[in-house]
Amino acid sequence: MKQDIKKRRFGRTNLWITELGFGAMNLRMLPNRQQGIDLLHHVLDQGINFIDTARSYTGTCGDGTYVESEEMVGEVLSSRTDLTEPIVIVTKGHGYELAPLAEDLAATRKALRIEGLGDEMHIGQTPVRLVYFLHGISDERWEVIQKSGVLPRLRELQKEGMISFPGFSSHYPFPKEIKEAVDTGAFDVVELPYNVFNRSLGEDGELDILKYIHEKDLGIVNMKAFNGNSMLPIYQVLREFITIDYAKMLNFCLSNPYITSVDAGARSPEEIDADIAVALGNRPSEEERAAWAAEADKVSGLMNDTCRECLHCLEKFSCPNGLNFPEILSVYSRMKICTSLGKDVEQYKKQYQALPMKGADCLECGACLEWCEYKLNIPKLLKEAEEKLG
Numbered sequence: 001m002k003q004d005i006k007k008r009r010f011g012r013t014n015l016w017i018t019e020l021g022f023g024a025m026n027l028r029m030l031p032n033r034q035q036g037i038d039l040l041h042h043v044l045d046q047g048i049n050f051i052d053t054a055r056s057y058t059g060t061c062g063d064g065t066y067v068e069s070e071e072m073v074g075e076v077l078s079s080r081t082d083l084t085e086p087i088v089i090v091t092k093g094h095g096y097e098l099a100p101l102a103e104d105l106a107a108t109r110k111a112l113r114i115e116g117l118g119d120e121m122h123i124g125q126t127p128v129r130l131v132y133f134l135h136g137i138s139d140e141r142w143e144v145i146q147k148s149g150v151l152p153r154l155r156e157l158q159k160e161g162m163i164s165f166p167g168f169s170s171h172y173p174f175p176k177e178i179k180e181a182v183d184t185g186a187f188d189v190v191e192l193p194y195n196v197f198n199r200s201l202g203e204d205g206e207l208d209i210l211k212y213i214h215e216k217d218l219g220i221v222n223m224k225a226f227n228g229n230s231m232l233p234i235y236q237v238l239r240e241f242i243t244i245d246y247a248k249m250l251n252f253c254l255s256n257p258y259i260t261s262v263d264a265g266a267r268s269p270e271e272i273d274a275d276i277a278v279a280l281g282n283r284p285s286e287e288e289r290a291a292w293a294a295e296a297d298k299v300s301g302l303m304n305d306t307c308r309e310c311l312h313c314l315e316k317f318s319c320p321n322g323l324n325f326p327e328i329l330s331v332y333s334r335m336k337i338c339t340s341l342g343k344d345v346e347q348y349k350k351q352y353q354a355l356p357m358k359g360a361d362c363l364e365c366g367a368c369l370e371w372c373e374y375k376l377n378i379p380k381l382l383k384e385a386e387e388k389l390g
């Protein structure tokens with residue numbers, strides 16, 4: 001049943017999107033493909049009109065089926081005949097130079113089954129708008145982007161009607177590059193991480209980047225409202241020490257006045273329904289917000305220098321030595337947090353021992369370093385993991 005989720009203006013795109021969006025990254029983590037298809041239908045049935053996906057959100061479901069998030073979104077939207085208002089799709093590619101940009105965009109439009117140009121864009125009978133992102137701008141990537149010609153090309157693609165609006169995503173370590181990218185005027189939308197545990201791109205930053213971007217009239221998508229995938233297992237431990245639950249985490253982000261839409265990566269209809277209940281409820285007062293932030297600060301330091309299990313590093317890279325380094329780092333990160341909290345860590349030692357390759361197998365070549373969005377010193381952490389758990 002369609003819910004009355006509030007819509008907010010998506011900056012100067014002048015699109016209006018639901019303040020709760022659907023992050024399609026987790027479709028690859030479900031037990032099977034059909035559950036992802038059913039979940040997407042459920043999301044649309046509730047009136048959510050904003051879907052956030054990416055070319056690289058691919059993976060293997062629990063039953064071994066390879067899935068592509070964009071392709072599933074395309075399949076579901078092409079089967080609908082009831083959606084008369086445009087569905088706004090954000091998707092992202094790694095095209096930091098002209099040739100990969102053209103290749104990625106063509107692959108995206110095909111996977112999403114997009115036909116038509118500009119305001120005539122549609123998937124089956126569903127009208128859509130395509131907000132196309134440069135994925136994960138970092139210091140190295142920003143260097144390339146500025147020289148490669150993709151910035152003017154994005155505006156040309158918009159004029160040609162291939163995309164509706166250009167945007168980019170980035171992460172905590174890159175406030176300088178984010179501001180520079182915004183200042184170019186080449187983008188209309190930005191996607192950034194922000195949550196009660198890490199407000200460094202918001203009110204806790206040297207510059208409140210979210211406010212800055214909002215005042216430039218760009219739309220803002222908030223990712224990692226729950227502090228990344230790693231929160232799921234880690235929160236089981238942290239919840240003994242803090243009173244913040246998932247509803248508060250989401251409500252904290254929804255109450256930030258600069259954010260257009262919070263991208264909640266639900267994995268089931270029940271999870272999205274719980275998120276919608278929060279969106280339909282009241283927002284915290286300034287005092288409540290401050291109290292939640294203070295509560296989060298009791299444990300947020302524990303998340304420093306830990307792997308967030310986001311798996312973004314493996315979207316376009318694999319270790320030349322065949323090491324599944326996020327798998328090793330996730331065990332080590334959980335062990336480190338539990339140690340800091342005085343909890344038993346025996347289970348992590350057993351998990352580490354059972355891994356096919358371990359920290360000791362790292363050749364310290366450093367090839368993985370540029371792919372970690374948290375700028376973790378992966379070889380150093382792998383070495384520590386071996387020392388503590390090996």
Ligand code: SF4
Nearest residue numbers: 319362363365366368
């Ligand atoms: S530093 Fe280690 S984990 Fe990273 S790519 Fe090299 S061998 Fe693989």
Ligand code: SF4
Nearest residue numbers: 307308310311313372
């Ligand atoms: S190593 Fe970095 S990018 Fe890879 S999963 Fe961990 S935090 Fe994410």
